[in-house]
Amino acid sequence: MEIVVITGASAGLGTEFLDGIMNETPLPDEIWLIARREERLQQLAAKYPEMTFRCLPFDLQKPESYDEYGHLLAENSATVRLLINNAGYGKLGEFHGSHVGEQAGMVDLNCRALTAMTALTLPYMTRGSAVLNVCSIAAFAPTPRMTVYCSTKAYVYSFSKSLRRELRSQGINVLAVCPGPMSTEFLDVADIVGRSKTFQTLPYCNPKKVARGALKRVYRRGIYTPHPFYKLYRVLGKLLPHALVMYMSKT
């Protein structure tokens, strides 16, 4: 049985990944959808009656979710064709004086959960499988007022590149997709709306295009940065001193 697993499937980019997969051939035998809001997952699954879904209402900030996921993989002796580590959130604001749980929770979800999901899934992958990690342009340079978020995405970037090299001989690809801002619930969760001139002026990425573009490249490429503006930012992040990049990209 070949499966695709999507975390953060209940909203935003996650729903676009699902839509993209349902428009590709060959379809997997099952799709496992992971997020906390189960009713959203059920509604999404109902849109595609031709597919077999498992709606898994896991809170990936809780380690017991990984145990349950590990058991499910073992019980089903599944082959995972594609793991999409998409669940994540950010927070805008000064680190000093911020909410400890929110800041540490970002590390738990964006880094720890992504790492655990990947480690648990790899034994069920074969030649031709892939891991798609949703990263961000925030990985390219430190971003004050999004200090923890950009640090978590720098982890995702580095983790993805290094793991890709490790898995090359096994024929398993790892892609990190690095979008710029997208109009999803992310902006509300991060408390960005109306609080950042930079976010008001930056070009926005279309989540559907980001998902389709990433799925097109997931079995062969290592990094995908969707928009020409952000491709340039990625290059500048490599060439210029980070003090200057931070000045230009201040939120």
Ligand SMILES: NC(=O)c1ccc[n+]([C@@H]2O[C@H](COP(=O)([O-])OP(=O)(O)OC[C@H]3O[C@@H](n4cnc5c(N)ncnc54)[C@H](OP(=O)(O)O)[C@@H]3O)[C@@H](O)[C@H]2O)c1
């Ligand atoms: N939107 C942007 O501007 C932007 C830019 C660059 C990168 N990204 C990245 O893109 C990815 C998707 O974000 P999005 O824009 O689609 O945001 P979104 O609409 O807020 O979606 C986030 C998803 O993560 C899930 N999630 C949140 N906390 C969770 C938890 N504890 N356990 C399990 N699932 C959880 C949410 O579902 P539940 O609430 O139902 O759990 C939701 O499905 C994230 O990794 C984000 O960092 C976003």
